[in-house]
Amino acid sequence: QTDPAIAIHPWMQELGDGVDAAPYGMPSPHEADVKRRTVEWLTADPVSSINFTPLHDLDGTITPNGLCFERHHSGVARVDPAQHRLMIHGLVDKPLVLTMEDLKRFPRQNHVYFLECAANSGMEWRGSQLNGCQFTHGMIHNVMYTGVPLRLVLEEAxxxxxxxxxxxxxxxxAAMTRSIPMEKALDDCLVAFKMNGEALRPEQGYPVRLVVPGWEGNMWVKWLRRLEVGDQPWHHREETSKYTDLMADGVARRFTWEMDAKSVITSPSPQAPITHGPGPTVLTGLAWSGRGTIPRVDVTIDGGITWQEARMDGPSTPKALHRFYYDFEWDGKPLLLQSRAHDSTGYVQPTKDALREIRGENSIYHNNGIQTWAVDADGKAENVEIS
Amino acid sequence: EPLGLGRAATPEEIALWDIDVRPDGLGLPAGSGDVMTGDKIYTEKCSACHGVFGEGTGRWPVLAGGQGSLSDARPVKTIGSYWPYLSTVYDYVNRAMPFGNAQSLTHDEVYAITAYLLYLNDEVDEDFVLSSDNFAEARLPNEEAFKPDDRAEVEFAAFKEEPCMTECKPSVEITMRAAVLDVTPEETAAKAAAKAEEAQAAEPTPEAPTAEAPAVEVAEVPAADPALIKAGEKVFRKCKSCHQIGAKAKNRVGPVLNGIVDGPAGAVEDFRYSKPMAAAAEAGLVWTESELGAFLGNPKGYMKGTKMSFPGVRKEEDIAALIAYLRDASE
Known part of the structure; x- marks a missing residue:
């Protein structure tokens, strides 16, 4: 029997679009399902909400700009770059105003960093809730930033x-504000205006945002207009009412800036089931740490009875996403999949229960516990927790 | 070496943009505002989202109540229960509110709203005036319940152990499945809306506690204590936006309250009660002082599903006063 796909298709005979049909380019219409998605019940209104990166549909480590998750507090600011100014003042010798043109005359650098919302996986503290790594882990993206070291801008003032x-x-x-300790500001922060080579997308802070490598995404202030130097933190809304981690005893941790080591299997996963039946199978996922690199990821397919070291692949730098693979022969029986990241400080990603034992279930933020997917004999995957 | 890029910011320019306020009061402009003025502004500009009593509508933030709930299974994090500093309230309202018309309030209006939010949280009385002079004295109750990031001390030792690789456990069981809750969004809006209803039970961010609240013990009071009734009249101001009492009283958002004390529940004609209230009336509930006190202390905890969105009267003496007033003012 002949495969009907072995045929003379229209695209083999007809002429396709000429150049300029899409001057900025578009994905294939067959990839229309690859998109950011939101969870409507999470927030009151789309202008103060979040959507999620479709991690299950991506490979490699770089997130395409149009798929980087969005989080706004008062919608996407429509900033005219010609009317945009960056003011630096407070405890400085020379208060400054910089235009975008001024900013682009400082020596600039390129770095790849992940940006993870502190609330990523926050819906899973009380147990498995959402079926899909897009929803459980999609508050993260990883792009190459071009920008000026924040240190140079501060030294100028x-x-x-x-x-x-x-x-x-x-x-x-929302005039979003965060307090950042000077040590970090002078270390590796960037005032960035490009992502993956092109101008920042409006939803990512066009024309300029702060990059705070390895630290929670809320600090990466978008549409950056002002930097004030002071002698103590401001304790504003985003570092008191929000982004503080409530422990079981009613006491809250504050200034929990660093993102702990974490990983997730992106395929197979609930939105990316095994569709090919038993035989050679590619398991893949992402791992990251706000404290350095990921030299090792362990993977289990039997719910943690036996673990194997995954194969790390692709160039990866500190505080950036790392890609791992585990190529195995699926016997068609149900699987319990987990991944466990080790970072360059020796930190090993904990289980969700180990985290709960210390933090309780009310912290919302910084849930880096090990994720489990149960794959059934049909190859369908589900978000579960296991003993 | 500086590159000589940019230009000097003028003091006027800095003053225009430098709006931030710190807990020590740095950045606070001169001005003042009182609770009653704040009530008016809040009702007009804030209550559509945050609710008449700061209880929050829909998924909008709850601003009042929740005191003592932080170690509960469903903590309610509000200005009164969670926020450490009042300066944060001033700063945030000033920079980001009202939603969709940020930085439109005058200094005095922000002081008034901040004062009213303190009042909604039972931190001040209704005659309170907040100003740049007394701001530093105001303290929020949860200020001390924050600690620095201690992950390095508390967690790193345990989380840096070399993990098991083989024969790590004898067997494994699935203990929870996401499909049981099934709150994953579907592509169609209709399905998403339906899920939102179901998701209420599973949603992760704080909401009002649903556990049955313990009944509040109300002290026995003499029939007519003028001072108590007068105090109750003050407490009743919280109720007035929805309820009327007296000869000319009419049903509003809530029913007329004449004869409520020791009267049957759910008995006002032409008022559409919630299903649970109608059921309680059917079952013969009488608003004795202790039943009414328990309801007023925590309406939603006492009666899950009640239409009364009021978060409750916190102080027992206020409940007693309110009941004395309701008895006295009834026609």
């Missing part, structure tokens, strides 16, 4: 010795 903290503020209608 001259930080006074008592300047120990920096307040970063956005130009959106």
């Amino acid at each position: 001259g930080v006074k010795p008592e300047g120990k903290w920096l307040l970063a503020e956005g130009a959106d209608a």
Whole structure:
């Protein structure tokens, strides 16, 4: 019997589109299902909400700009770059105003970093809720930023010795603010205006955002308009009411900036079932740490009775996503899949129960526990927890 | 070496953009506002999302109540129960509210709203005036319940052990499945809307506690204590936006309250009660002082599904006063 796909198809005979049919380019219409998705019941209104990166549909480590998850507090600011200014003031020798053109005259650098929302996997504290790594782990993206070291901008204004903290503020209608310790500001932060080579997308802070490598995404202030140097933190809404981790005893941790080592299997997963039946199977996923690199990921297919080291692949730098693979022969029987990241500090990703034992279930943020997918004999995958 | 890029920011320019306020009061502008003025502004500009009593509508933030709930299974994190500093309230309202018309409030209006939010959280009385002079004295109750990030001390030792690789456990069981809750979004809006209803039970962010609240013990009070009735009249101001009492009283959002104390529940004609209230009336519930007190202390905890969105009167003496007033003002 002849495969009907072995035929003379229209595209083999007809002429296709000429150049300029899509001057900025578009994915194939067959990839229309590859998109950011939101969870409507999470928030009151789309202008103060979040959507999720479709991790299950992606490979490699770089996230395409149009698929980077979005989180806005008052919608996407429509900033005119010609009317945009960055002000640096407070405990500095020379308060400054920079235009976008000024900013692009500082020596610039390129770095790949992941940006993870502190609330990523936050819906799973009380147990398995959402079927899909897009929803359980999709508050993360990983792109190459081009920008100016924040240190150079601060040095241009001259930080006074008592300047120990920096307040970063956005130009959106939420005027988002976060306090950042000066040590971090002078270390590896960037004032970035490009992502993956092109201008920042509006939803990612066009024309300029802060990059705070390895630290929770909320600090990466978008539409950056103001930097104020002070001698103590500001304790604003995003670092008190939000982004503090409530422990079981009613006491909350604050200034939990670093993102702990974490990983997730992106395929097979609930939105990416095994459709090919038994035989050679590619298991793959992502791992990351806000404290460095990921030299090793362990994978289990039997629910943690036996673990194997996955194969790390592709170039990866500190505080960026790492890709891992585990190529195995599926016998067609049900599987319980987990991955466990080890970072360059020796930290090993904990189980969800180990986290709950220390933190309780109310913290919302910083859930980096090991994720389990149950794959049935049909290859369908489900978000589960196991003993 | 500086590159000489950019230009000097003028003091006027800095003043225009430098709006931030710190707990020590740095950045706070001169001004003042009182609770009653704040009530008016709040009702007009804030209550559509945050609710008349700060209880929050839909998924919008709850601003009041929740005191003592932080170690519960469903903590309610509000200004009164969770926020450490009042300066954060001022700063946030000033920079980001009202939603969709940010930075439109005057300094005095922000002081008034901040004062009213303190009032909604039972932190001040209705005659309170907040100003740049007394701001530093105001403290929120949860200020001390924060600690620095201690993951390195508390977690790293356990999380840096070399993990097991073989024969790590004798067997394994599935203990929970996402499909049981099934809150994963579907592509169609209709399905998503239906899921939203079901998801209420499973949603992860804080919401009002659903556990049955213990009945509040109300002290026995003499029939007519003028001071108590007067105090109750003050408490009743919280109820007035929905309820009327007296000769000319009419049903509003809530039913007329004449004869409520020691009267049958759900008995006002032409008022559409919630299903649970109608059921309680059917079952013969009488608003004795202890039953009414329990309801007023935690309406939703006492009666799950009640239409009364009011978060409750927190202080027992206020409940006693309110009941004395309701008895006295009835026609």
